[in-house]
Amino acid sequence: MRIPSLAAALTALAFSAAAQGATKIDAGPISPARLSANVKVLADSKLAGRAPGGPGEAGTLAYIVAQFKAAGLKPAGDKGGWTQAVPLIRFSVDPAAAKFQLTSGGATRDLAQTRDVMIWSQRPVDRVQVEKAPLVFVGYGVTAPERGWDDFKGVDLKGKIAVFLINDPDFEALPTDPVANKFGGKAATYYGRWIYKYEEAARRGALGAIIVHETAAAAYPWSVVVASNGDSYDVVRPDAAKVHPLLQGWMQRDLAVELFKAAGLDFEAEKVRARTYGFKPVELKGAAFSADYAIGLTRLTSHNVLGQIPGARRPNESVMFAAHWDAFGQGAADSTGDTVRHGAADDGIGVAGVLEIARAFGRGPRPQRTVAFGVWTAEERGLLGSEYYAANHPKFPMATTAGNFTMDVVQTAGPSHDLVLVGSGKDSLEADMARAAAKQHRTITPDPHPEKALFYRADHFSVAKRGVPTVLIMGMASGPDLVKGGREAGEAWVNDYTAKCYHQVCDDWSAAWDLRGAAQDIDLLYEVGRDLANSRRWPTWNADSEFKATRAETAAQRK
Numbered sequence: 256m257r258i259p260s261l262a263a264a265l266t267a268l269a270f271s272a273a274a275q276g277a278t279k280i281d282a283g284p285i286s287p288a289r290l291s292a293n294v295k296v297l298a299d300s301k302l303a304g305r306a307p308g309g310p311g312e313a314g315t316l317a318y319i320v321a322q323f324k325a326a327g328l329k330p331a332g333d334k335g336g337w338t339q340a341v342p343l344i345r346f347s348v349d350p351a352a353a354k355f356q357l358t359s360g361g362a363t364r365d366l367a368q369t370r371d372v373m374i375w376s377q378r379p380v381d382r383v384q385v386e387k388a389p390l391v392f393v394g395y396g397v398t399a400p401e402r403g404w405d406d407f408k409g410v411d412l413k414g415k416i417a418v419f420l421i422n423d424p425d426f427e428a429l430p431t432d433p434v435a436n437k438f439g440g441k442a443a444t445y446y447g448r449w450i451y452k453y454e455e456a457a458r459r460g461a462l463g464a465i466i467v468h469e470t471a472a473a474a475y476p477w478s479v480v481v482a483s484n485g486d487s488y489d490v491v492r493p494d495a496a497k498v499h500p501l502l503q504g505w506m507q508r509d510l511a512v513e514l515f516k517a518a519g520l521d522f523e524a525e526k527v528r529a530r531t532y533g534f535k536p537v538e539l540k541g542a543a544f545s546a547d548y549a550i551g552l553t554r555l556t557s558h559n560v561l562g563q564i565p566g567a568r569r570p571n572e573s574v575m576f577a578a579h580w581d582a583f584g585q586g587a588a589d590s591t592g593d594t595v596r597h598g599a600a601d602d603g604i605g606v607a608g609v610l611e612i613a614r615a616f617g618r619g620p621r622p623q624r625t626v627a628f629g630v631w632t633a634e635e636r637g638l639l640g641s642e643y644y645a646a647n648h649p650k651f652p653m654a655t656t657a658g659n660f661t662m663d664v665v666q667t668a669g670p671s672h673d674l675v676l677v678g679s680g681k682d683s684l685e686a687d688m689a690r691a692a693a694k695q696h697r698t699i700t701p702d703p704h705p706e707k708a709l710f711y712r713a714d715h716f717s718v719a720k721r722g723v724p725t726v727l728i729m730g731m732a733s734g735p736d737l738v739k740g741g742r743e744a745g746e747a748w749v750n751d752y753t754a755k756c757y758h759q760v761c762d763d764w765s766a767a768w769d770l771r772g773a774a775q776d777i778d779l780l781y782e783v784g785r786d787l788a789n790s791r792r793w794p795t796w797n798a799d800s801e802f803k804a805t806r807a808e809t810a811a812q813r814k
Contacts, residue, residue: 284615285608285778287770293322293607297580298599298764305598306584307343307557307633307640315580319560319630322610327617328562331627331650338558339650341490341632341643347551348375348485356545357510358387360517366510369481372465374504376550377489383502383550387543388462389415390514393536394529395424396455396464397446401804402437406529410536412461416502416544418511419456419464422472423447424530426706434530442680442705443474445720445801449505450711456500463502463544467511474707480505488636490643491554502546518542557581557632559640561650564616566625566788573651574788575627575659575723576612576780577641578605579634579714582762589760597763600730600752604770605662606630608777615781622788627651631714634663635758641717653718654809658684658787658794659725660780661715666730668748669769670738673700674776677732678710681802682724683794684783691782695775703733722806724794726783728776731757735772 296318302311320337323330330337350368357366366372376383394406396419404424423438423446438444445451449466456464470476492498506514515522518539528534560580566572582598597603613628627650631640645653674692679685679701689699702709709732710716715725731753734745756762787794793813796803 285611285774287774290607290770294603295764297603298597300595304584304596305582307581308555309584323562326613331561331563341557341640343555345553346487350485353548358543359514371510372506373480375487377499378495385546390539390542391415391536392418394534395420396452408535412459414462416463417456417461419452419466421466443708448711453503461500464500466505468505469508490639560630562628564626567621568623570625572655573625573627574657574784576609577629578602578609578662579631580606581632593760599762599764601664604665608662612781624788626788634714638714638717641714645717645721653721654812656723659715659718659723660784662728663713664729664731665773667768670772671735673698673736675700675733677702677727677729682796684724684726687783691779
């Protein structure tokens with residue numbers, strides 16, 4: 256294998272770039288020049304876009320491990336090593352060969368994959384065959400004990416397909432409705448996410464789950480739903496049937512309107528009813544769904560990278576810093592002929608931030624608690640590396656992980672007066688971030704677009720839903736208040752990056768980046784995480800958080 260020599264070459268490239276930018280290094284522990292140098296390496300075409308299981312994985316892992324070693328970390332992976340193997344499955348459904356039929360109003364019609372529906376499965380089976388399964392409308396499909404909410408009312412879904420609305424019950428509520436702000440108003444909750452709805456259907460024994468697509472409520476158009484063209488990924492799970500129904504997917508809104516009408520129901524009226532405490536599921540009379548499609552299964556193994564600085568006094572308690580190393584590999588060529596989707600900002604800067612924080616801890620005294628570092632694979636395939644770690648093989652138990660600090664896209668536009676905090680209002684770490692920001696003469700700005708549900712779309716979520724309080728930096732959430740140009744300039748950066756380079760070839764390293772603002776943001780995480788690692792504090796979820804009850808279940812382990 257040529258991994259060691261590649262790692263050495265990449266490390267030399269990083270050190271060379273850092274040396275060239277030495278005059279720009281700030282006095283603080285997080286260096287803009289070193290951030291830039293690390294991203295330059297991670298975005299290099301030699302790593303072929305860092306696809307999980309792809310030709311660039313070995314070199315990417317080797318480089319991250321080399322930097323962890325240089326920072327003085329100890330390995331925390333499998334069998335005393337630096338990596339954790341993550342077994343993955345790719346599921347493929349051929350849209351042209353898949354057959355779907357909807358029976359309603361006494362008639363049966365063929366449905367086209369991508370035009371009418373988008374259906375797949377994440378069960379490791381070769382074929383899905385469903386013959387006229389009854390359809391049951393379950394409203395938003397939410398079970399939220401902490402909010403006194405239950406959409407299911409004990410309905411039996413075995414052998415049936417549950418039909419869900421996207422988002423949660425107060426997304427379209429009027430201010431005068433009893434449910435208004437029960438779920439945070441326009442702010443998205445976990446209950447509104449499609450992942451939750453599929454999982455809830457599986458927990459209740461449903462044969463399948465289909466979500467009605469509406470652009471505003473989903474926060475993206477139908478084109479995003481069908482962009483996968485029938486492909487999806489998951490980790491290998493011993494309990495796949497408990498997490499995924501046999502059949503899952505989406506249907507177009509117009510199709511749902513016709514379906515409800517044939518069952519003697521008005522779709523909009525049923526949506527209003529679904530926003531009430533008294534809602535009960537209703538079987539769509541005369542309606543049935545049939546499906547017949549083959550599933551192509553491809554198995555591959557990718558890897559997380561795990562490092563640690565063992566705690567000096569309480570090594571069984573931990574604080575974690577994390578980012579994802581994967582990007583989208585190679586795709587169609589751009590106007591220059593480049594085919595590599597470099598993933599520089601997403602999430603090369605996040606990985607560079609983890610490396611810088613590791614370096615800062617390595618230079619200081621050992622913290623009282625263990626400081627853990629996770630660099631995840633397959634985030635772009637569905638948060639899979641972090642999910643595998645959190646669900647199946649946590650090297651540091653969730654119950655005694657005091658907090659998780661995740662970076663996923665950090666802004667490159669220069670110093671700012673504030674940090675926009677994704678998922679604000681979730682837990683007590685937000686107040687810690689505000690105090691640390693004040694020391695920088697900066698402020699924390701609450702997420703201005705919580706309806707985009709970005710809090711549920713990054714790797715920290717894998718540990719959050721298992722009760723660990725978290726902080727997420729995601730620079731593309733909303734424009735920062737830049738020192739040069741203000742909020743308008745910050746929004747221009749977000750809009751430009753999102754429209755042109757997000758998941759595209761042009762997300763590449765640039766010498767024109769100004770990473771002083773990124774260094775400030777990453778330094779905030781370092782300061783708050785360091786204080787937490789040297790304390791006895793256990794951050795808490797806010798009273799209305801959907802994760803508070805999960806954390807409470809393990810309270811006895813934190814005494």
